[in-house]
Amino acid sequence: MPGATAQTLRPFLWRARRMFPDREVVSRTHEGIHRYTYAEYADRVGQLANALDGAGVERGDRVGTFCWNHHRHYETYFAAPSMGGQLHTINPLLPDHHVQYIVENAADRIILVDPSLVEKLAGAYDEEAFASVEQFVVMGSEVPDTSLENVVDYESFIGDEDATYDWPDLPGDQPAGMCYTSGTTGKPKGVEYTQEMLWSHTMATLPEAGLDLRSSDVVMPVVPMFHVNAWGMPFSTTAAGAKHVYPGPSPSPADLASLIEEEGVTLTAGVPTVWLGLLEYLEENDADLSSLETIVIGGSAAPKSVIRRFDEEYDVDVLHAWGMTEMSPIGTVARLKPGMESLPAEERYDKQAKQGLLIPGLEMRVVGDGGEELPWDGEAFGELHVRGPWVTTEYFERPEATEEDFEDGWLKTGDVVTVDEEGYVKIVDRAKDVIKSGGEWISSVELENALMAHDGVAEATVVGVPHQRWQERPVAFVVPAASADEESLKTELVEMVKSEFPKWWAPDEVVFIEEVPKTATGKFDKKVLRNQYDDESLVEGKAPEDAAPDAND
Template sequence: MVGATNQTLRPFLWRAGKLFPDREIVSRTAEGIKRYTYAEYEGRVAQLAGALEDAGIGDGDRVATFCWNHGRHFETYFGVPSMGAQLHTINPLLPDHHIQYIVENAEDRIIFVDPSLAPKLASAYDETSFASVDQFVVMASEVPDVDLEPVTDYESFIAEYPDEYDWPDLPEDQPAGMCYTSGTTGKPKGVEYSQQMLWAHTMATLPQAGLDIGADDVIMPVVPMFHVNAWGLPFSATAAGAKHVYPGPSPTPADLAKLIEDEGVTMTAGVPTVWLGLLEYLDENDADMSSLERIVIGGAAAPKSVIRRFDEEYDVEVVHAWGMTEMSPVGTVAHLKPGMEDELSTDEQYDKRGMQGLLVTGLEMRVVGDDGDEVPWNGEDFGELWVRGPWVTTEYFQRPDANETDFEGNWLKTGDVVTVDEDGYVKIVDRAKDVIKSGGEWISSVELENTIMAHDGVAEATVVGVPHERWQERPVAFIVPKKGVDQDELKSGVVDLVRSEFPKWWTPDEVVFIEEVPKTATGKFDKKVLREEYDDASLIEGKTPDEDAPAEN
């Protein structure tokens, strides 16, 4: 008594090709808009599978992509895993040495690469790291002048193969996908997705508790297809029989507005900066957004102003979601619960929508405090979010060190420190490594930063926990003042501001003025540098923490 077939991507491809043969897949390319149907897509995916097989790709071989969002990239999404190989989507924005590490670690056999990204890949190329790579396939109809060998173009690669393929029955633990986390510290960690994980994640994104995707939808993933499978949207859209719109390389807000208008996009998805850019564009330009029903925002917290503006000015719902590479990636979605539209003010509704949201159907979570116990759901106490479920990984690829620290039984320790309110809404308050542990209680560095950065005299600020003999850690604020601001006034102003919003013991023990906040390669604050610099506690020597520090209460 088990299901007649394993959970694989095959039935999604079958259903789209057979029941929605006329629905379209649209791509913005350097040569203009290209469109074809699921019926043609299904045939091309079969051709790709035939070509891969003929190229010696078999069970468990890794096939990589180094591409933007377009139809050919989407063909690899089904073609590679459904013939038994594993699709490894490489982030082309990584520094060369990370790309080298990733290709070598994954032992990729073939790399599909966009013409516009071929120079970047060529610059990362070195013989040792790329030793496993048999060939490069450029996503074009003829081979451009690239410095990669041996190389062919995609259309030639698939041309001679039939448009039907005898898709195998795959085991459900067959490796199907792979993505590396672009961690801010240390080497990227590989996360593998089995056929079953992708199946389960896809099924979980379709319902109302997920992203509510149906055949009527026209879905435009702006989130790159090398970021956790564009949050799974190409799979979800196919499973639903929806129309796909791929915005191609480096779309501008004008490009996105035009695609929404021309193709009748109902749902799109990406990080907050994309939508800030779109709002700015729409302030200055006319575009018909009437087809657009919702924008899925993830990757970082969506400003409440963005949620409000899309709602009030464009009647577009911002669907705030949270996830991780380790979770395929969707974990929470900030939908309102029954009755909230009537019971909450519009502003309170935006507050709910601005949180990371409710755990989707099929997962379980707990929030674990510093003492190892679960913290109460009161919107105030916080702890590290742990999750488990059928699309949550239990290990990193060849990383026993990380496996030791990041998992506990079948729980993934997400590294995100959160509160959960009485209604069950998760809100991220910090990363676990950045939270400040003071006297047995936790202080959110992120909340302090947000408050301090709201001060008129502050250009940039970050807050770091520095070691303290008595209190374990105490917060120190590093501030880049705006030009011409009086530092003494600024310091007392910042302290007053913090005290007005938080318990006194959250007040930073010291305010340090610096010229620039150190940043990582991807532009995030690099607190590690500051932590190392102030690791000897000399900074706060002789200080005593505020008199109402938690241990004394």
């Protein structure tokens, strides 16, 4: 068979060091701004690799990190995978029992931890779960008081090491990264990234159809580096030879505004709440955002109002992106097509508020309840399936979860979407929340948005409850506004839904409650309501005769 050299991260580090030695890596730390060049960075990556060697890390061993976004964390991004290890970024916001499960499941040999997170890690420490961990390295130049044992500070750990490391020729399928999905239910599921998955994702996010990274860019990932490699940006920024800006632990909107202004950030990325916070800050404070061209928003849906405000008030493009831990993570970006720039602003924002176009190299399909592929008409909705070189085909040591979420090489994303004629994906619900009525699907999210727009409603959620004939029927759980009259509100809400959606989408019952149950992260916890109403009693006899469009076929 003809062949070529394997796809690994090595050439990206090599290129940045040799061709862009003077470009900067900037990092906000507790001691102020830290700044060095790719040349210095690459030397320290070599030192770290030698230190990991010295600590006994071997091919395939996992190196855990428990850190915010800074230059030392970025050093682990290339050192651990390129020496043949596996970078395992642990989310420090997880509850202790999840941290324990993850460390035990991954069998990390070593964990690098931020000074400000040592206490949190020590709190999660459990002798059995952490049995594989031989060394803790604190990301700084001193070791704080801690109950952890075998602790060394990072600067001592790498200080005496040689800057040169003879990077091995690794196979493309060498596991190089690892991240756990933190689902709302069940144990976290591990996803491994091979060298070629990380290589593919990096190459795919560089062009216009991805993030459009250029050597002149100044890139600030606000998305945490423990969230799927900060969407791959530490790798892609390096491959582009661009400047890095890491915002450090818990950056405030003022910190972000100041970094943008001082460092000339051109592209930044994070979840919507970060940018809502920045907008709020900017209302009261002056900041020069003129260098900023693009904000990549992902993690959850970018509100149209945020897209509009950044465009109108700051001349900044919001690039809405969607992805998953299973996808390394980027799958779609809502970049406008040629000609769309001249659309009326609101139409542009509507396109940008969708999750966007699949980036080159991936394939997708939208699958209906019966397994049939659905048309791209902006209306039909079904579950999104994706596949491609940076989409995993399995979970780590979880055959039953793999069985559930993968099918013939496709990842079943669990997202229910429409796709318009132009190919723009829009997420309308999660598969577990969509209501399956007579073979057709009802979007719980769209109903909730409509209900919550009503003045008489403080909060509302919609859940499918079992129904003998229709499989499921929608029930609305509504927290009424203080002033509302419950009986008339109920009628109004049902009529409103009937006027805005197909009639059979109207909830068969409206239940008034005092509070919508929430998860630890503040999301609606529909599971609680589903468990409470797991039989037909609530909707028995209430469904319309045509509770599905093809009911009379």
